[in-house]
Structures are given as C-alpha cells and as structure tokens.
Amino acid sequence: MKTLKCEVLVVGAGPAGGMAAKSCAERGIDTILIEKKAEIGAPLRCAEGVSKKMFTEIGIEPRPEWICADMKGAIIKSPNGTAFQLDESHAGAEVGYVLERHLFDKGISVLAAEAGAKLMMRTWMTGPIKEGDKIVGAHCISMGEPLDIYCDCIVGADGIESQVGRWCGMDTNLKLNDIEPCIQYRMANCKCSMEFCEFILGRSIAPGGYLWIFPKGNGIANVGIGISAEFCKNGVRPKQFLDKFIAEDPRFKDAQIIEIDAGFDSTCPGLESGYSVANVLLVGDSARLVDPITGGGIGHACVSGMYAGEVLAECKKNNDYSAKALKEYDKKIIKRMEDGLYRDWMAKEKLAELDDDTINELVGILASADIEHVNVQNLLIVLKEKYPKLVEGFEDLI
C-alpha cells in the first residue's frame, strides 16, 4: 500500500478547502489538498452570488476572470409583484458579484498551490485511519489505487455530502426543515435585468425558500429555486415551481436552458455539537456554515477556511492538535458567524410560515421604508418595527 505523510490533509477543493489549504500552506504547514473529481469547480451546484466585502475579509483581490457580472443592486419581489429595489449605494458591499464558479474555485486552488500546498486530483477519502481512538490519517483512493495519507489534522471540506465529519464522530445530520433542495437553469436569451439580482418570495412561488434570478451578462442568467424539504412530499419537487415560474414570466418567453444544476442547501444555524474534534475540523458547507435566509455559503466557506489555517498554525507551533487546541477554531467561527446564522435561521423559520398576502405586505413595508444601509440585519430592524410578530423569539439578535 502506498502511503504519504503531511501535517494537514484537506478533503475537497471547493472554496472552503482551497482557502484552508492556502491558509495552511502560507503559514508553513505541510499541506495536501485532495479532490475527488477530475476538475475543480465543476459541475456547478451553486447560484454563484457572493458579496464584495467577502474578498476584503479574506484578503484576496478578485481576479477579473472570476467575476461574470458586477451587480448594481438587488430586487426583492413578492408574489403580487410588489418590488423592493436596493441599489448599490444602499446595499453597499452586501450586494456583490455573480461569479464564474468553476474559475473562482480553480483560482483559489491555484493560490493554495502557489502557497506550497500539494494538490491531488481524482483522490478521495474512504475513511479515517485510527490508532486506538486517535485519528492519524485518512484511507484514500487516488486514481483508482488505494493510498493511506497520515497527517496531524484532517480538514473536512467535503461540502453538503460531508462524510468526513460523520466518519470522525461529529453530528452533521440535518433536520428536515433545515434542508433546502434546489434546482437551477442557466438560461440564454433572457430579457431580465443584467444589473440586478432578483429574489422572489412567497409560498406560491417557492414555499419555505425563494426563487432567484442572478444575471451573468449578455442575456444569460442563473434562474433557480430552493424550497423547504418539508414541502417536498407527495411528489412535489422544486423543479415544478421553477418550470411554472419560467413559463409564466414574459422575460423568459424566448429564453433557452443551456445548463441544469442541482444542489442542496443546509439552512440550520451551524453545528450544535461544534466544528472540530481531536485531529479533525470542518469548514464551509460540510460544517453547515450556510446562511439560512440567503443560502449563501461561499463567504462563510472562505472565511472558515482562512480560520482553519490560522488555528492550525498555532497547533503546529505547539505540536498540539487535541480537541482542546482545535476549540480555538470553534471559538472563531462562533464569534464571527453564529449570531448571524441563528438570527437568519429564526427569520427563515418565521418566513416559511407566512402566506402570500403577508409576504406582499412585508415587501410593501420594505419598499416604503427609508433604509440607509441594506443588509439582512437592517431589513429585520424595519420589519421588527412594523411587524413585530416576525421577529418574536429572537428580538435580542436584531
């Protein structure tokens, strides 16, 4: 059996894994990044929206080829067509770019490689290597051949599929109401705005979720939908809601689908049981670090990857990868993300209960409000004033 040794093994080369590998390697950690597929960033499972301020936070200058379209703002629509338009001056850095994900993901892995990480494609983990109770590496298959990689710490960046966590004794199971099956068409010849992202709410449109139109320029847009898993029963699936919307919206009358993407979002407020155990930590989607309201996960993925490197550098210095040492990672995640995730999870739960009339009313309230700087927090502040029932139980987070 072939074996390899490294200090940190990162499983999965999406944005979370790529950032974790970059962040580790640039701190002098001997890092291997493995990717199951033959190509990083494909097939797409994402709407590709990301806020501009994310790049500032992770300290990476976005390359022009990563960015498909620079958004002027966003539009939130209710089922009766009431629209709340945010332009960039109000939306600030919350509104952002629509990325070319396959180039962005590859770009982050290129940065990891430049920092000194070793990349291994067509290589996947099949289970942990244990000495007693201690996890000392990962059994892998690389280009069809068995390979054991011994390491001090495994970083699970294996996305929604997240097996690393479960293999290593972490509870990453999702409750039904915290799962959002999604489907997206990339469409050509669309007559929608190429400058604004659109979010359409309402039980008749997307029960327990929303429908999105993210323009990519030149008449091309990602048109997709996520609905709460609770509504997926008796054969109800997100696809039929999306097909109905597209058939009825004149902007897509002459549009054609050029790509179909499917994927799931987790909409839980992070992991209750924590983000690390001895010798293992989770980043990005595998750690369920996805915003429950927006479904956005790229930002959290990159930031958590960056934190992983910061904490693992300390671990290397002290040669201590124990559960206690890795708790520093949990602390960083909790401090930076958990309040926001919990707030948005509560808001998601409340929104899922609302009928179309109430959504129409709420979007009307937003449209008539004067909001200086728009983000989820400030939208909730306005709604809290006019419709306090919506924020019952989590007022203190707003």
Added chain:
Amino acid sequence: MPSGQDDIMIVDTNKCMHCGGCVGCCPQNAIFLCDYILTFNDDCNKCGRCTRLCPVGALTLEAKA
C-alpha cells in the same frame, strides 16, 4: 412511502444530477457518490427521505419482485 426492509432503492441514472444532496441528508450515512455513481450500503433502512428530497426525482423505492 417509508416501507419494508425488503424494498430496494432504484437510481434512475438518466435523471440523477450527481448533486450529492441525498448523500448529505441521509440520516443513516448510507449513500455514497463518486463521480457519476451513486451507491447505497447496508445501513440504508429505506426511510425514503432521499426519494422525497431528490430535486429531480431520480430515486425511488420499489418493492422487491
């Protein structure tokens, strides 16, 4: 939909988008996706969650013939 242990999982490979969602939401961790191949192991208790959640309806539980 949830049914007997004797039922078998059927994957319609013409429908499956390989999105991995079923893998992530399986309460038994019994589903595995490698490239374009979805497999189930013996831990599958035929709860039917994946058949319900698959965005494209690629998974079904069928009674053993």
